Amino acid sequence: MTQAKPQAKPKGNVDDTDISPRDLAARAAWLSFVGGLTQDQIAQELGISRQRAQRLVARASSEGLIRVRIEHPIAECLELERALKARFGLTAAWVSPGLGAGVDPLQGLAPFVAPVLERLFSSEEPKVFALGTGRTLKTVVDQLRAVDGSRHKLVSLIGNVAPDSSASFYEVIMRFAEKIQARHYPMSVPVAARDDVELNLYRSLPHVAASRELAKSADLAIVGIGQMGDDAPLYVDGFLTADELTALRASGGVGEICGHIFDVEGRYLDHPVNDRMVGVRVPEGDMPVYCIGAGASKLAALNAALRGGLIDGLFTDEWTAKALISQ
Amino acid sequence: MTQAKPQAKPKGNVDDTDISPRDLAARAAWLSFVGGLTQDQIAQELGISRQRAQRLVARASSEGLIRVRIEHPIAECLELERALKARFGLTAAWVSPGLGAGVDPLQGLAPFVAPVLERLFSSEEPKVFALGTGRTLKTVVDQLRAVDGSRHKLVSLIGNVAPDSSASFYEVIMRFAEKIQARHYPMSVPVAARDDVELNLYRSLPHVAASRELAKSADLAIVGIGQMGDDAPLYVDGFLTADELTALRASGGVGEICGHIFDVEGRYLDHPVNDRMVGVRVPEGDMPVYCIGAGASKLAALNAALRGGLIDGLFTDEWTAKALISQ
DNA sequence: TTACGATCTGAGCATTTGCTCATTTCATGG
DNA sequence: CCATGAAATGAGCAAATGCTCAGATCGTAA
Known part of the structure; x- marks a missing residue:
């Protein structure tokens, strides 16, 4: 970052x-x-x-x-939303108009997602939102307008300490909290434990246990999604070595949500790397999970997550929506 | 269309x-x-x-x-808002950045006001909003984004039939109602009666009486303001003849809100024209009145309304705010 | 069918805009 | 005190934009 x-x-x-x-x-x-x-x-x-x-x-x-907003909902995108919901049994879907080939999909997706989240945060009823991290969420929160969401709570689904000991993952939930003035509960431990002992230690820490409990009882989870290609966020950010990445791919890993890696059917891998994540694995209980993601690189991961029923709502762009539906 | x-x-x-x-x-x-x-x-x-x-x-x-929005509040405008509140005992004030000399002040004011009204209409608690009419409100409502305000009620402060029998004034409250999906209660009679008999007749009509009652109990009134110069809306729209306008000016009339004309101190004139308005004269009871208006032509009217305590909140632009404060 | 009017479309041109480069200004450190 | 480098500034130029005009297209009426 x-x-x-x-x-x-x-x-x-x-x-x-x-x-x-x-x-x-x-x-x-x-x-x-x-x-x-x-x-x-x-x-x-x-x-x-x-x-x-x-x-x-x-x-x-x-x-x-x-801040520019297009007032007119484009018919084709509405149709894609309908199709996504029907095809994958989603409860909600949002499709942003595409921006053409050469452009980072996030450039269009983020300004499109932000107003929707603003609406979610505008709910009068106090709610608990569980948040993932990543470049996608980071870009979205930058586009978020300051709305008063002080009655809500934000809780992180994932540890905030990167392998290099920086607290870079603190950022996303912090920025969300700043924007909507909400109390926030980061999970102040490393993202992944190095072994089971460490894992149990971390999870036994009171503030971690509390955050995990809060996260599990959240009213809505908002997460990004990571691919497992050579540009896998887990690899780029140093959570995995090149060898681990290769091994995980060989084991069928095609994507991850909050660091939890799943296969093409959307089943979480039974693998040490996966089992040592300190955070929460979604879906948890009956909490709805909304995922934000678009682009060719995320296609396989999204497809798997949708097939496995890992997510209940999807924010994506036109190109990705078309690709998902035609598969 | x-x-x-x-x-x-x-x-x-x-x-x-x-x-x-x-x-x-x-x-x-x-x-x-x-x-x-x-x-x-x-x-x-x-x-x-x-x-x-x-x-x-x-x-x-x-x-x-x-829809373009500037996220950064300009310090100078905030300062002017503070000054307006202090100087005139307002409970609320909004000052839009000016757009320079040659431009219609509404061009800047309307896009600035619209998001504020959206917020007001976003209130969860059901409210009754009383509305005036005029070009200003018309321009503002055009800028309004569709938000769900179906729990609110909109009621007109003023009759909706112009002297030429057209129902052009219907438009403003109708458009507001469309935008926020709220029930609306226009006052379906002429703006002004021709004599006291007619006035009593109109006011005795059940739907008029009901609207007037609802308007008087509104939680907030949102009105424009009219000047009494040669370009007075009341004259341009045919409510007053040139002679009447001259006479009213001679009697001290410098401005009007919902057709009720007041003098430089913000006191309503005791004049037949004024007494035959079918609508409601603000302020009524303890209902707060927010006024939208800017521009050199409205300066005298605004100043009078502020002095007379007719309004509790003001939307205006930088130039007008400065002029009001320096007077 | 033909004529007509209104709208849509494309070309040319004047204006506006964004970008690069050379220069100036300013703040910091030697 | 000057040296240094980063940022701000202004000039010039190429690209992008907006506007007008003339021809094309389509729907409607005769």
Whole structure:
């Protein structure tokens, strides 16, 4: 994960109220998008150079100050949602319009998923949401608008300590919690134990046991899904060695959810690596599981998870939906 | 409303069944805004000419399929909100960033107000909202996103029949009701009676009496505000003759809310025209009144309404807020 | 069937926009 | 105090965009 910290240069004032670092960007963006002014007009309005105006608008976009939403549901996507539900017995499905070949599927999926999650979090009734991690969820939470979800609880399905001892997995649940002002319960132990003794130790820790219990009783789980190709997240992030990855693939592993690896039928593998995950294996009880994922690389994993009934709801894109249905 | 039926023309194209033009526009807009594709790429992706792609995107914007929102609250506007509340004892204030001189203030105000109203309508608790009319509210409701507000009731503060017998004022509450799926109670009589007999007749009609009662017990009123200059809405829409307008101005009239005219101190005029409005005069009881309005022409009216304590909340733009505070 | 009007479509062109490069500014460290 | 490097700035240019005009297409009426 790239951790591009904005190179803050807080030379004296800890307080970031520099008169307008991004205020100006927001204002330029407002003038451009809402007012429909040309960059020249914006420049004049703000008393800056046309060049600067252009850069401000660009920056506002790249920093996510702009949120664009398409109001019109595209018929074809609705049809795909219906088809997905029928084909795989899902209770819910959302299909975002595709963005064409060369584009990262997440670029379209994330802004599409975010408003749906906002609605879920807007529920008045207090709920417990269990969250996975990964690049997908990370991208989605970045797109999430701040809504008041302070009555809810967020709990992690997975440990937050990576093999390099960094707490990078803390991020996702933290960011969710920030966005919706909810209490959050990360699982503050390594993702995977090195042996059964360690596993039992971790699971016996009170805060871990509590988190696991809370997670198991969640009203909804929201997870990503990982492929087992050469670009498998578990491998890239250092949870598996190349040899382990190969072995797991040989054992039939085609995908994973929260680090739990399953085969082409969506059956979890009986394998040491799998058995030492400290977190919760979904589905757990009658908790619905919503999965977010799209793209060619995730196709096999998604297909398996759907066949195995591991998930109850799916967020994906048009291309992936078509591919899943035609299989 | 043009009801363009899709003209099926399945010639040699590959997989695409012909789809509705609006779908295509939404798709093009999605590719453009979310995917960041160039119009050439969009054209290629959709198998159409680049001009068509351009037109589709333009159409999507003009038809309101695109909704842009700036996530970053601009510090200066927040400050103005604070100042407005302090200065005029308001319980709530919202200030939209200005769009510069040449632009209709509504162009910026409406997209800014709409999300706030969406939030109000998202309240779980069933509420009664009393609504005024006018171009301002009309523009705002056009920007409103469909949210489920079916537990609420909408009631009109003002009659819906114009002097020319058209029911044009029906539109605003109707459109609100459509957007949020709420039950609505228009006041189905002329805005103003011609004499006291007629007034009493109208008010004695059961459905009018019921609407008036409901309106008086509303949890919140949302109204526009009218100026009394030569472009006074009451005059333009034919409620007042030029002579009456002049006379009312001479009597001190500087503005009106729901057709009830008040003077520079925000005191309602004691005048026949004023006394024959069939609707409700705000504030009524302890119902909070939120007013939406901006622009130089409305400045005097707003100032008076604020001084007279007629309103409890204000939606306006930066320029107007500054002007109000500096007065 | 033909004529008509309205809309859709594509080409050309002026404007706007985004990008690169050279230069300036600014803050930090020597 | 200057040296250094990163970020900001402005100029110039190529690409993208939006607009207008003329021809094509389609539905409707004669």
